[in-house]
Amino acid sequence: MKYKHNINSEISITYIVTKKKLTLVAALGVTIGIAIYIFMNSLMAGFDRKSNETVFKNSPHIRVYKDDETSLPLLHTDSNKLAVIINPKVVPESDKIVNPDQIVNMLRQQKDVTIVTPQVAVSVFYNNGRSQITGNASGVRIDEADKMFDIRSLMVEGKMEDLKTTPNGILLGVGVADKMSVKPGDNISITSSKNVTKVMKVVGLFQTNNSNIDKTKSYINIAAAQQLLIEGPSYVSDINIDVINFDKAPDYSQKFSSLTGYKAEDWKAANETLVAASTMRRVIITAVSLSILLVAGFGIYNILNMTISQKINEIAILKAMGFRGKDVVRIFVQQGLIIGFMGVLIGLMVASLLVYRMSKFYVGGDIGYFPIRFEPLIYLRGAAFGMIITLLAGYIPAKKAADVDPVSIFRK
Amino acid sequence: MQRETILQADKIGKYFYDPVKFKVLNEISFNVFRGEFVTLVGKSGSGKSTLLYILSTMDTDYEGSLHIHGEKVTGQKQNYLAAMRNEKIGFVFQFHYLLPEFSCLKNVMIPALRLGKYSRKEIEERAYQKLAMLGLQDQALKQSSKLSGGQQQRVAIARALINDPLIIMGDEPTGNLDSKNTQNVFDTFKQLAHEFNQTIVAVTHDNDFAANSDRTIEMQDGAIISMDKQF
Numbered sequence: 001m002k003y004k005h006n007i008n009s010e011i012s013i014t015y016i017v018t019k020k021k022l023t024l025v026a027a028l029g030v031t032i033g034i035a036i037y038i039f040m041n042s043l044m045a046g047f048d049r050k051s052n053e054t055v056f057k058n059s060p061h062i063r064v065y066k067d068d069e070t071s072l073p074l075l076h077t078d079s080n081k082l083a084v085i086i087n088p089k090v091v092p093e094s095d096k097i098v099n100p101d102q103i104v105n106m107l108r109q110q111k112d113v114t115i116v117t118p119q120v121a122v123s124v125f126y127n128n129g130r131s132q133i134t135g136n137a138s139g140v141r142i143d144e145a146d147k148m149f150d151i152r153s154l155m156v157e158g159k160m161e162d163l164k165t166t167p168n169g170i171l172l173g174v175g176v177a178d179k180m181s182v183k184p185g186d187n188i189s190i191t192s193s194k195n196v197t198k199v200m201k202v203v204g205l206f207q208t209n210n211s212n213i214d215k216t217k218s219y220i221n222i223a224a225a226q227q228l229l230i231e232g233p234s235y236v237s238d239i240n241i242d243v244i245n246f247d248k249a250p251d252y253s254q255k256f257s258s259l260t261g262y263k264a265e266d267w268k269a270a271n272e273t274l275v276a277a278s279t280m281r282r283v284i285i286t287a288v289s290l291s292i293l294l295v296a297g298f299g300i301y302n303i304l305n306m307t308i309s310q311k312i313n314e315i316a317i318l319k320a321m322g323f324r325g326k327d328v329v330r331i332f333v334q335q336g337l338i339i340g341f342m343g344v345l346i347g348l349m350v351a352s353l354l355v356y357r358m359s360k361f362y363v364g365g366d367i368g369y370f371p372i373r374f375e376p377l378i379y380l381r382g383a384a385f386g387m388i389i390t391l392l393a394g395y396i397p398a399k400k401a402a403d404v405d406p407v408s409i410f411r412k
Numbered sequence: 413m414q415r416e417t418i419l420q421a422d423k424i425g426k427y428f429y430d431p432v433k434f435k436v437l438n439e440i441s442f443n444v445f446r447g448e449f450v451t452l453v454g455k456s457g458s459g460k461s462t463l464l465y466i467l468s469t470m471d472t473d474y475e476g477s478l479h480i481h482g483e484k485v486t487g488q489k490q491n492y493l494a495a496m497r498n499e500k501i502g503f504v505f506q507f508h509y510l511l512p513e514f515s516c517l518k519n520v521m522i523p524a525l526r527l528g529k530y531s532r533k534e535i536e537e538r539a540y541q542k543l544a545m546l547g548l549q550d551q552a553l554k555q556s557s558k559l560s561g562g563q564q565q566r567v568a569i570a571r572a573l574i575n576d577p578l579i580i581m582g583d584e585p586t587g588n589l590d591s592k593n594t595q596n597v598f599d600t601f602k603q604l605a606h607e608f609n610q611t612i613v614a615v616t617h618d619n620d621f622a623a624n625s626d627r628t629i630e631m632q633d634g635a636i637i638s639m640d641k642q643f
Contacts, residue, residue: 317509322498
């Protein structure tokens with residue numbers, strides 16, 4: 001063969017051009033399928049991101065702490081002595097991490113670890129006159145904690161940096177401040193579980209948009225927290241760790257656990273309900289959006305099937321004139337792919353429009369604007385799925401056309 | 413004069429299985445020479461069309477063997493047969509089977525574009541020539557569905573000729589035509605055979621058509637009863 005004329009494409013394009021209406025209808029099916037697929041998956045990605053953001057405003061990727069230990073119910077001794085059976089109970093040991101500086105330094109040297117910061121968690125009462133609310137004060141090194149939880153972005157009143165210059169300063173959640181009716185500059189007294197009461201100066205208010213946290217949480221200097229627990233400057237209750245990819249946190253927690261000898265808990269284990277909800281959402285949305293794509297595929301399948309039934313005589317003559325089975329497959333698969341490609345292209349545009357419109361939709365409450373944005377990966381996946389389904393929907397009828405026996409057509 | 417054998421059928425037999433096993437062709441053997449205009453005649457059910465489709469290589473389910481231009485085609489793969497049909501065999505049927513979306517010119521060009529022996533420009537020129545030879549040069553750019561039945565059949569013949577095939581096979585090529593157009597087609601076939609040394613094998617019901625061909629093979633009940641029927 002000296003010249004390669006692309007007669008197969010010529011035929012399939014002619015079939016498309018002469019059947020504009022049918023082509024458009026089939027393409028529209030793909031458009032809707034792709035648009036809904038991308039839109040729903042973007043929606044899901046947005047939800048997941050929002051939910052993760054909320055989690056990471058308050059918890060680190062991995063938390064290292066001393067777990068409660070339960071006493072052994074049976075003390076083993078020599079076989080000729082009596083065994084002692086004891087009621088199992090939590091061993092009353094302190095939740096102190098021994099030699100925290102060394103552990104912090106060791107963790108900092110680990111691969112993929114971005115931030116390591118010690119924390120002293122204190123259960124407290126916030127007192128103002130007769131009103132008293134329970135809550136948690138986190139004793140932190142505020143600079144490091146800011147890197148981890150981005151506290152600065154949560155500040156609504158006062159300045160986060162003032163905590164560094166005020167040893168007895170406190171950053172209050174807006175919910176707490178509201179109930180105690182205090183504002184930056186006021187004093188409040190807090191009482192710890194060890195019955196130590198300290199007067200603290202409110203230096204700022206923060207808002208996480210999670211009302212549970214806003215109503216209970218406060219940040220204080222780590223030294224103040226140690227004093228509240230009557231502990232020395234080496235006392236640390238938790239070590240918070242952030243890693244590069246939070247999705248992989250469970251992979252590290254095991255390793256850190258054996259490395260430090262303390263319990264390392266990743267955020268997924270700490271927030272099982274959230275993770276389960278996200279998985280459920282993923283299953284539902286994937287099932288629904290893929291079925292819609294599948295329906296679009298049936299549209300193309302139908303149209304090609306119809307075209308092939310109408311053109312069965314032409315297929316027979318093409319085969320008689322020397323077109324091979326794979327030429328016939330190419331003609332119709334190409335037709336399907338062109339329809340699919342047009343559908344995908346318009347679908348991407350429609351999806352962008354939907355996502356853009358939705359991102360301007362104000363929900364209010366803790367959410368604010370609808371948590372949706374352009375996700376290039378989802379666009380790519382949507383387009384790829386669209387083309388794969390089109391390919392399949394085109395191939396099945398095309399194969400049927402290729403297997404047409406021309407003799408049986410001519411002899412009719 | 414030693415004549416070149418173009419088509420050689422050797423003991424070709426074929427069965428139909430539906431509704432019951434039935435032998436349609438019984439040990440058919442004959443040769444067709446280059447430049448010969450052969451017609452196959454016989455009553456309905458005599459097996460002449462069945463034989464033609466076996467000779468055309470489209471039907472591969474038969475016994476015996478078939479040689480075209482010295483090559484054995486029996487048992488060859490579909491792709492090989494498709495390429496062979498593309499290059500060496502032209503088809504004319506009772507119905508024209510043109511692609512209605514394309515112009516006449518494009519319809520004629522399609523087999524040549526498939527073959528790829530010439531550039532697109534050369535193919536277009538050759539297609540014009542073939543259409544001109546059949547008196548259709550003015551219709552070349554019209555859509556094929558806009559032509560009359562006789563014109564469409566002539567376009568189909570031009571399409572069969574585009575690759576200068578060794579053999580042109582016709583299944584009732586004049587079956588749908590009036591006497592004027594039939595004469596036209598007949599003259600064209602005669603010209604192709606005698607001037608261009610191409611071989612014609614056509615099944616026909618038309619006794620005049622058959623009578624004027626070089627040779628007529630008459631079939632009855634799946635067997636050849638006469639190799640050179642006289643009218």
